[in-house]
Amino acid sequence: MSRIEMVDVTPKPIVHREAVAEGVIRLRRETVKRILEGNVEKGDVFAAASIAGILAAKKTPELIPLCHPIPLNKVDVRCEVVDEERVRCTARVVTDAKTGVEMEALTAVTVALLTVWDMVKKYEKDEKGQYPYTRIEYVRVVEKRKEG
Amino acid sequence: MSRIEMVDVTPKPIVHREAVAEGVIRLRRETVKRILEGNVEKGDVFAAASIAGILAAKKTPELIPLCHPIPLNKVDVRCEVVDEERVRCTARVVTDAKTGVEMEALTAVTVALLTVWDMVKKYEKDEKGQYPYTRIEYVRVVEKRKEG
Amino acid sequence: MSRIEMVDVTPKPIVHREAVAEGVIRLRRETVKRILEGNVEKGDVFAAASIAGILAAKKTPELIPLCHPIPLNKVDVRCEVVDEERVRCTARVVTDAKTGVEMEALTAVTVALLTVWDMVKKYEKDEKGQYPYTRIEYVRVVEKRKEG
Amino acid sequence: MSRIEMVDVTPKPIVHREAVAEGVIRLRRETVKRILEGNVEKGDVFAAASIAGILAAKKTPELIPLCHPIPLNKVDVRCEVVDEERVRCTARVVTDAKTGVEMEALTAVTVALLTVWDMVKKYEKDEKGQYPYTRIEYVRVVEKRKEG
């Protein structure tokens, strides 16, 4: 019979904590060009992705079953074109809390990348409605820090 | 000034639609062994990941700004050990609706993978609290289908 | 390794469906008297319970992992004093959908009963801050119907 | 004792429905100028407002107790500078459903206007941290239509 066990953060001190996560979405060259030219029918891809990522960070304890609900001081999500075929989203989350915020940063990054995908769906599909090029990759924690 | 434009699905017919997405999380060998042995302190990793993925699919229109809220017939999330260093999660989403469900399948997969990460955090961190090994990779739509 | 499996409702027809559920909360006599007299400091107990129950019915697919998100035609939650020590909440949920709504009715009832508890907490606690009298009981599906 | 009664939409036909709502936020001239110049520290005011409004429309049945959860075909939120002291947000919501979508359009408009406020808070406060100028006004349903 399964057991599911949340960590008890009672003994942990409230300290300043930050986490940075990033990830990449691989797109067709034509799509990346459209993003750079602001020529995407659904509108501003990176604005939508940033806002979706920020909102998602705040939803982390609803999405990841064993995450603790904590106050957040800041969530920052940035998206940029890396090269002709790739867009990178980076999230930084800051808190003063009993537990780290890497899951919040990862959640922000993945939802931002999914939002990029959704915004450019139309240009990524082939004639059969499939996505042979689109991939989300290298989602990782760049750095985790705590003070004191 | 930015413009954000949701697609109007009014003219689209209600048809049977399915989408399958998958993705991989790269973990330390010791962690994969622990998962296989059921030796993870937080409990059943794949049960937590599947349930989190199913619940996340249902939250897609809250997470991805321009997704339409639609009824879902089924969400299926499966996780399995691929090799000594990798776990794969696969989601299949089924609907009778005016719009496809690949974003729902992708959301289920990424939240399932994030939940795997959260369940085994303790074994993935190095002595400095960083995650030098852990990566989410190859998140992609395997297949999208519609009938009629 | 755990498996979690949502039912695929694709083959089910869209038909008219109703479910009625009810449950009881056992309270101190003094508390029931206060409810009847409208003398509860936090305000109108049954208005709060009804609204909380209606909103909860709409959240069922977020709360119960394998429930399907479906449109609802009506949610009705009624609370009444049964005798000197008991309040009953009854929920009726109506839909035209591929799947029944008994979980929606049960969710509405239990959240309505929990809201009654929360509204009268102050009068139910003993001098040690415990709740020796308060109980939620007999939560059951009274009737489930479908047409056609 | 209070009674709360949702309308039963069972007898209503599924028809095409649209609703347009709008509202205005009154701001300081300096703030409107900043919006026009794209000189707001928190970023793109109208992108944030539009996305927040679209997401809010989808949350209407969670926010307004007696609203029915229904599928939406499209939500469109546009913001524009009306004159030196006013910004207007307009929302159009489209559905094929048993019930109208004016509450969804109104919810989208008000959350978009609140987001404009939040984005420019810093420029609206006086030296005592008060908001003597900022007002949300004229929130109304412009038009409601159904076909058939």
Place this chain on the structure above:
Amino acid sequence: MSRIEMVDVTPKPIVHREAVAEGVIRLRRETVKRILEGNVEKGDVFAAASIAGILAAKKTPELIPLCHPIPLNKVDVRCEVVDEERVRCTARVVTDAKTGVEMEALTAVTVALLTVWDMVKKYEKDEKGQYPYTRIEYVRVVEKRKEG
């Protein structure tokens, strides 16, 4: 390319903060009379509006993209008939936090006003199903305070 930037509240001290916001809904005289007489078919308008407003205040960081999730000490929403054609809702929100709660108070007020609208929809529509009279007006922050 759009930039979206949440304020980092790390350097701000945790202090006691309060905010009061209010707004008005303009209704038909007949509707206001019905509210005063408790003769509204959907039930207790002000109970529904108050509860919806309180719940909405707690959802502020989900609704307004750049709002910080913070604990709230109290949310108070009151509705009253101002004159023959107007109802006013007032919200007071109290916290001990690093950031002010005026957006929470404004969110509570606007959702309370929208709930009033929804509760009396039937009486506000003209013979063409339009709302020529109904308006939400004068939504403003009455006062914002912090201690220390």
Place this chain on the structure above:
Amino acid sequence: MSRIEMVDVTPKPIVHREAVAEGVIRLRRETVKRILEGNVEKGDVFAAASIAGILAAKKTPELIPLCHPIPLNKVDVRCEVVDEERVRCTARVVTDAKTGVEMEALTAVTVALLTVWDMVKKYEKDEKGQYPYTRIEYVRVVEKRKEG
């Protein structure tokens, strides 16, 4: 006219608090046997119930109108077979906050019990699709504690 009044927790100190709640679901003997044998088609009943309970505890302030949003240190939900006809779920919630967590523990317990019901629905229904045996009972606060 109804009044709804949240308690102002401003004067309360932040102290360590715990609450334990439990409840029982009465099932058919055949169903309990299936649970013990791991022979339930939808999958691992207790894993699903525990995770649903933990997630529900975190949603308490969205579900119960006058509950305060607070950080939680730990939520623990356990389910076990009590005898041939009954399953018990127990929730323990731990916080350092200005207010107690008995409503969080009760919410976790009731949603866990509802999830058990949903997982075994198929085996509990009689030939008319009714639930003559299934009951949720004895939902109570076992203990509430605070330190200092």
